[in-house]
Amino acid sequence: MEPEIIRPVILAVDDEPSMGESYKMLLEEKYSLFYASTGHEALEIVQKEPVNLVLLDVLLPDMDGMDILRRIKEISDADVIMVSAVKTMRTAIQAVKLGAYDYVSKPFDIDDLLATVGKAIENQNLKKEIVYLKSSLPSAQGERMVGSSEGIRRVFSLISEVCNTQSTVLITGESGTGKELIARAVHFSGYRKDKPFVAVDCATIPENLVESELFGHEKGAFTDATSQKIGKFELANGGTLFLDEIGNLHQDIQSKILRVLEVREIQRVGGTKTIKIDVRVISATNIDLKKAVKDGKFRQDLYYRLNVFPVYAPALRERKEDVPLLINHFISIYNRQFGKDIHGVSKEAMELLVNYSWPGNIRELRNVIERLVVLSKEDIISHKRLPLDILFPDEDKGGDMDNKALLKEARYEFEKRFILKVLERANWNQTKAAQLLGIHRNALLQKINIFKLRPFIDHAKSGQSKD
Numbered sequence: 001m002e003p004e005i006i007r008p009v010i011l012a013v014d015d016e017p018s019m020g021e022s023y024k025m026l027l028e029e030k031y032s033l034f035y036a037s038t039g040h041e042a043l044e045i046v047q048k049e050p051v052n053l054v055l056l057d058v059l060l061p062d063m064d065g066m067d068i069l070r071r072i073k074e075i076s077d078a079d080v081i082m083v084s085a086v087k088t089m090r091t092a093i094q095a096v097k098l099g100a101y102d103y104v105s106k107p108f109d110i111d112d113l114l115a116t117v118g119k120a121i122e123n124q125n126l127k128k129e130i131v132y133l134k135s136s137l138p139s140a141q142g143e144r145m146v147g148s149s150e151g152i153r154r155v156f157s158l159i160s161e162v163c164n165t166q167s168t169v170l171i172t173g174e175s176g177t178g179k180e181l182i183a184r185a186v187h188f189s190g191y192r193k194d195k196p197f198v199a200v201d202c203a204t205i206p207e208n209l210v211e212s213e214l215f216g217h218e219k220g221a222f223t224d225a226t227s228q229k230i231g232k233f234e235l236a237n238g239g240t241l242f243l244d245e246i247g248n249l250h251q252d253i254q255s256k257i258l259r260v261l262e263v264r265e266i267q268r269v270g271g272t273k274t275i276k277i278d279v280r281v282i283s284a285t286n287i288d289l290k291k292a293v294k295d296g297k298f299r300q301d302l303y304y305r306l307n308v309f310p311v312y313a314p315a316l317r318e319r320k321e322d323v324p325l326l327i328n329h330f331i332s333i334y335n336r337q338f339g340k341d342i343h344g345v346s347k348e349a350m351e352l353l354v355n356y357s358w359p360g361n362i363r364e365l366r367n368v369i370e371r372l373v374v375l376s377k378e379d380i381i382s383h384k385r386l387p388l389d390i391l392f393p394d395e396d397k398g399g400d401m402d403n404k405a406l407l408k409e410a411r412y413e414f415e416k417r418f419i420l421k422v423l424e425r426a427n428w429n430q431t432k433a434a435q436l437l438g439i440h441r442n443a444l445l446q447k448i449n450i451f452k453l454r455p456f457i458d459h460a461k462s463g464q465s466k467d
């Protein structure tokens with residue numbers, strides 16, 4: 001089975017069969033190719049298939065190249081590269097003015113063609129959300145991975161490289177960056193996808209039970225072992241075992257896992273039989289394992305055994321361009337879940353969300369969006385509904401303490417004077433002033449107390465006492 005990573009789709013349109021051959025030779029390795037020899041055929045394919053790029057001969061038997069370009073632009077957002085012999089070069093150049101992405105001359109220079117195609121595809125990737133589709137998965141696991149940043153694209157391509165191999169994979173990255181989703185993607189895109197995917201959270205199993213959890217036990221193996229238990233390695237046989245938070249394992253267990261990975265067989269606790277297993281191990285950690293090795297907390301040999309194929313899940317703040325895609329993705333998930341019809345977030349809200357540092361990464365973003373979708377009464381989520389952390393990012397982080405203190409003071413002074421002004425304009429009618437300020441009267445009373453505001457004569461006194 002092919003991995004389900006979507007390859008860019010190119011449609012080559014030319015009426016000369018030899019051109020079709022050349023395209024095949026040059027492009028088939030990296031791209032999915034369609035061919036058409038007439039304009040009508042080309043339009044039909046563009047309509048039906050998710051074409052990213054069209055290589056369009058300027059001179060076709062049935063339609064004018066410019067017309068085809070125009071129609072393609074109407075029905076899809078594929079980019080078009082005009083392919084033109086010298087005598088039609090002017091048309092090709094004109095086509096670029098009308099929205100073609102670029103042009104190449106025919107017969108083409110191979111490097112030139114490949115570079116132009118590569119650039120156009122890159123451009124498409126930037127424009128479009130790259131979706132890692134796992135449509136054949138049962139719905140419980142049918143979650144999509146979304147993103148178009150360079151960081152996540154690297155992850156996508158690593159997944160497609162490793163999914164059909166036996167290699168152990170080590171996924172590293174901060175909490176909430178999608179490590180488990182990556183592990184699932186590796187499993188469900190590879191040849192083991194119809195076999196079990198078994199996840200073990202090494203951080204939450206009590207230390208004395210880890211061994212029996214992983215390898216199983218025979219009845220009577222220890223006091224509480226009232227019946228036989230099949231361990232996770234055995235359950236995962238033929239499929240994938242996902243060892244989450246691997247950094248938390250005790251040294252003892254580390255050696256046992258190392259041995260299992262080397263000999264590919266296990267023994268249940270209290271048992272004597274050896275059981276052959278065929279399991280691909282994927283592990284994940286959010287600690288620096290290399291450092292743990294240096295500090296003597298993690299076995300070096302196990303580290304090398306697990307880290308055959310490393311995948312780094314980048315933090316969300318390292319790939320801000322994915323934030324809008326993820327927001328829309330989660331909005332549509334929660335629209336479905338809560339029967340809502342939210343269209344998106346406002347421009348101000350988007351700016352704040354993109355610039356926030358997301359210490360909890362995608363998990364935090366997901367939770368924020370869930371809350372916003374549930375609470376929002378408007379179609380477009382306003383920035384006013386954002387959690388305070390995001391609305392007023394903490395200046396502590398990396399900020400200069402002096403500046404922070406200054407800002408606080410400036411804010412205090414400004415707010416005090418502003419409220420005083422409004423109160424004076426409202427002749428100290430508190431209800432009216434609260435209305436003018438757009439806050440509740442109680443909130444205004446609180447401010448009056450905090451700032452010790454009084455009508456003018458009194459105020460002069462309170463001002464003195466404060467300064």
Ligand SMILES: Nc1ncnc2c1ncn2[C@@H]1O[C@H](COP(=O)(O)OP(=O)(O)OP(=O)(O)O)[C@@H](O)[C@H]1O
Binds near residue numbers: 174175178286366
């Ligand atoms: N690229 C992505 N596209 C869509 N959703 C994502 C993506 N990456 C992560 N998520 C979602 O973010 C949440 C956190 O992901 P996941 O549990 O895989 O992270 P993790 O790295 O294992 O976190 P932790 O270290 O806390 O266990 C999940 O709800 C997951 O579905």
Ligand SMILES: [Mg+2]
Binds near residue numbers: 244
């Ligand atoms: Mg996890």
